[in-house]
Amino acid sequence: MTTPRQDPPAQPKTPQAGSNQPTNxxxxxxxxxxxxxxxxxxxxxxxxxxxxxxxxxxxxxxxxxxxxxxxxxxxxxxxxxxxxxxxxxxxxxxxxxxxxxxxxxxxxxxxxxxxxxxxxxxxxxxxxxxxxxPSSSIESLRLYREASQDIVVQFRTRATRNLRAHNTVQAIIIIGSVTASTTTAVMAGEHPLSWISTGLTAFISITAGLAAYFKFRERGYNLQSTADEIEKHYNATQFRLNEYSKGGDEAEADRLRMFAENVERLRDEQRKRELQLEQSPGQREER
The missing domain is CATH 1.10.287 (Helix Hairpins)
Incomplete structure (x- = not known):
């Protein structure tokens, strides 16, 4: 009487290199x-x-x-x-x-x-x-490069908002100064509405003080400059310009790593400039 031959247990298949696995x-x-x-x-x-x-x-x-x-x-x-x-x-x-x-x-x-x-x-x-x-994969580096465009849009949006606020404040100061000086000349003496010119002058002084404190123009200029620099590096990686022109297709990972380093450096410089704007002149001198 012969015993039936038992097949060895099936071994799990090892994914081959280049196969389309869900976790790739x-x-x-x-x-x-x-x-x-x-x-x-x-x-x-x-x-x-x-x-x-x-x-x-x-x-x-x-x-x-x-x-x-x-x-x-x-x-x-x-x-x-x-x-x-x-x-x-x-x-x-x-x-x-x-x-x-x-x-x-x-x-x-x-x-x-x-x-x-x-x-x-x-x-x-x-x-x-x-x-x-995988952090070491070229896909993650490409993802970072494309995500840098969101940073550019964010910086430019903030820059536009700050520059718009700066222009609005300057327009208020100019128009208010002219109006205040005109009303002062018209309502000279014991005019019952002379308080209007006083109120306009106080309002213009407060607006000018707020503009000098918040520094809308400097903030907008710094944000716009950083966004332009990041976009310049982004275009340089695509067309292999300047420092990104070294190597062929096999050096794409090195170019993308260099791009990531430059973007992080620009963002760090932008953060430092924002901190400097938050400080008073006396605090900057102490530092």
């Missing part, structure tokens, strides 16, 4: 991009919900203020035995508006909480996906 760098890269896209969309939804909440609060406060004023006029009219129908209609309409906006505020607050939780979860998922990308 290309799959991790695609997953990171997908989660990053969802994260940006969630952040945009959260910003939109917060903006809507801010608008709802403005409408609600304005509506309650108008309702209080209208209710006061209704009470005064009743005391004087002069009730006006339009007052009642306007008061009821304002109250309905306030109630409606109040309901929207409550519902939108729940949406903000849901969007905030979603953004936090997607941010955690994005960080987890980033950890699955």
């Amino acid at each position: 760098s290309s799959t991790a890269q695609e997953e990171y991009r997908r989660i990053g896209k969802d994260y940006e969309l969630a952040v945009d939804q959260l910003k939109a919900a917060r903006s809507a909440q801010f608008a709802y609060w403005i409408v609600l406060i304005s509506g309650f203020t108008l309702a209080a004023l209208l209710a006061y006029s209704v009470v005064i009219g009743l005391w004087r035995e002069e009730p006006v129908t339009t007052r009642y209609v306007g008061l009821i309409a304002l109250l309905i508006l306030c109630i409606t906006v109040g309901v929207l505020v409550v519902k939108n607050r729940r949406k903000i909480i849901e969007f905030d939780v979603g953004v936090r979860n997607l941010g955690h998922d994005r960080q987890s996906a980033a950890t699955r990308i």
Whole structure:
């Protein structure tokens, strides 16, 4: 009687080099991009919900203020035995508006909480996906290079905001100075409205002091310069210009590492310039 031959247990297959495994760098890269896209969309939804909440609060406060004023006029009219129908209609309409906006505020607050939780979860998922990308792989270096464009956009947005604030403040100072000097000349002497020129002069002085303190022009200039430098290095890596022209296709990883070093250096210099602007002249001299 012969015993049946038993086959040896099957050994697990070892993934071969170059095979498409779920955990390889290309799959991790695609997953990171997908989660990053969802994260940006969630952040945009959260910003939109917060903006809507801010608008709802403005409408609600304005509506309650108008309702209080209208209710006061209704009470005064009743005391004087002069009730006006339009007052009642306007008061009821304002109250309905306030109630409606109040309901929207409550519902939108729940949406903000849901969007905030979603953004936090997607941010955690994005960080987890980033950890699955090999740090030594060329895909991670390419990802850093493309992510540098987000830094450029962020810096330029902040630079535009600061320069716009600087131009606005300068326009206020110029127009206000001319108006204050004109009103001072017109209302010379014991004019009953001479306090207007005094108020304008004080307002211009406060505005000029705030402009000198916050240094909008310097902040915008530094941010714009840093963004331009990062973009210059980004273009140099693509077209192999200047210091990135050494080596062929096999030296792409070295060029990308050099690009990452330059970007981090520029960002560090930008942070130092911002800290210097935050310090007073006396503190800078002590340092």
